[in-house]
Amino acid sequence: MAIEPVNINEFQELAKQALPKMYYDYYTGGAEDQYTLKENVEAFSRILFQPTTLLDVSRINLSTTVLGYNLSSPIMLAPTGCHKLAHPEGEIATARAAAACKTIMVLSCVSTCTVEEVASSCDAIRFFQLYVYRRRDVSSQLVQRAERCGYKAIVLTVDTPRVGRREADIKNKMIMPEIPELKNFEGLMSTEVDSEKGSKLEAFASEILDPSLSWKDIGWLKSITNLPILIKGVLTAEDAVKAVDVGVAGIIVSNHGARQLDYTPPTISVLEEVVQAVGGKIPVLLDGGVRRGTDVFKALALGAQAVLIGRPVLYGLAAMGENGVKACHRDAQG
Numbered sequence: 001m002a003i004e005p006v007n008i009n010e011f012q013e014l015a016k017q018a019l020p021k022m023y024y025d026y027y028t029g030g031a032e033d034q035y036t037l038k039e040n041v042e043a044f045s046r047i048l049f050q051p052t053t054l055l056d057v058s059r060i061n062l063s064t065t066v067l068g069y070n071l072s073s074p075i076m077l078a079p080t081g082c083h084k085l086a087h088p089e090g091e092i093a094t095a096r097a098a099a100a101c102k103t104i105m106v107l108s109c110v111s112t113c114t115v116e117e118v119a120s121s122c123d124a125i126r127f128f129q130l131y132v133y134r135r136r137d138v139s140s141q142l143v144q145r146a147e148r149c150g151y152k153a154i155v156l157t158v159d160t161p162r163v164g165r166r167e168a169d170i171k172n173k174m175i176m177p178e179i180p181e182l183k184n185f186e187g188l189m190s191t192e193v194d195s196e197k198g199s200k201l202e203a204f205a206s207e208i209l210d211p212s213l214s215w216k217d218i219g220w221l222k223s224i225t226n227l228p229i230l231i232k233g234v235l236t237a238e239d240a241v242k243a244v245d246v247g248v249a250g251i252i253v254s255n256h257g258a259r260q261l262d263y264t265p266p267t268i269s270v271l272e273e274v275v276q277a278v279g280g281k282i283p284v285l286l287d288g289g290v291r292r293g294t295d296v297f298k299a300l301a302l303g304a305q306a307v308l309i310g311r312p313v314l315y316g317l318a319a320m321g322e323n324g325v326k327a328c329h330r331d332a333q334g
């Protein structure tokens with residue numbers, strides 16, 4: 001009889017068995033020495049509890065709200081690219097799991113099911129994650145499509161002026177943009193990459209991502225959408241204050257799962273400074289290394305409104321499709 005995984009590390013093992021090495025390496029890897037990758041998880045382990053006792057815990061309610069939406073627990077699904085590399089149903093399976101778990105799914109703009117396909121697949125609460133492209137018209141069309149299909153917020157990722165140096169992807173000549181196609185771009189922009197060397201993902205990203213993106217562009221983004229905007233990739237009090245000043249609706253403390261700049265601090269270690277700088281004016285969320293309910297509890301205790309999980313979703317999806325995502329969401333609650 002097959003053994004039921006009981007935690008996210010066991011799901012990771014199953015994902016490793018299920019996936020071709022190139023895709024497993026893409027999902028699991030971080031940038032360069034992967035120092036921050038390890039630290040994202042280990043920094044949680046260094047925070048210990050000193051519990052008081054004899055409190056009535058017979059009735060526990062894990063539910064919370066994010067931007068006014070009710071969630072069954074404070075664990076959302078982070079945007080991650082290309083779910084069809086993990087499972088043929090791709091982001092549709094993930095969205096159905098989000099609906100079943102009553103949580104928010106943030107759809108990556110580099111998804112393998114379109115914004116529209118995901119929207120019509122179920123009634124999950126969906127946010128749309130945006131990269132800003134050199135072709136601003138492509139970014140605006142994606143935002144407008146998301147708005148038309150009922151996505152509730154735009155999550156602007158600000159830590160990716162280029163894709164980080166992921167050495168496994170370089171060795172594997174990671175070919176994610178071509179197989180399968182990045183369907184949101186169909187009819188808008190070519191996803192073909194003319195490069196024989198290294199990571200094709202990196203080459204593709206350098207061609208299309210706009211490295212000039214800066215604070216003034218928040219005004220541009222606000223001018224093309226009525227949706228609330230969250231900024232994903234804040235790691236300092238200074239940037240948190242700027243985010244409040246430009247009028248965004250929320251902040252995600254994130255180092256992109258340690259896939260961008262290596263040697264950034266683990267996210268849990270900077271959460272408190274960001275929360276203090278924001279002073280309760282907007283919600284602060286966190287992702288990076290969240291693998292257990294105790295991690296979630298630590299993030300909430302340090303001021304996060306909720307957390308997001310990235311790789312755990314991909315491991316669940318690769319291992320068992322929609323049911324695997326549901327199980328990983330449950331396991332992240334502890």
Ligand SMILES: Cc1cc2nc3c(=O)[nH]c(=O)nc-3n(C[C@H](O)[C@H](O)[C@H](O)COP(=O)(O)O)c2cc1C
Pocket residue numbers: 026027028040078079080081108109110129157232254255256257258259287288289290308309310311312314
């Ligand atoms: C395979 C993979 C793909 C990702 N793709 C995106 C993306 O398209 N957009 C984005 O903003 N973040 C992306 N991320 C980063 C996640 O949103 C999130 O910040 C990170 O995975 C959280 O860390 P965790 O994996 O330790 O939970 C990706 C992460 C992974 C692992």
Ligand SMILES: CCCCCCC(=O)C(=O)O
Pocket residue numbers: 081110131163204205208209256259
């Ligand atoms: C626009 C191409 C870049 C896709 C990067 C996906 C991502 O964020 C990740 O792999 O991490």
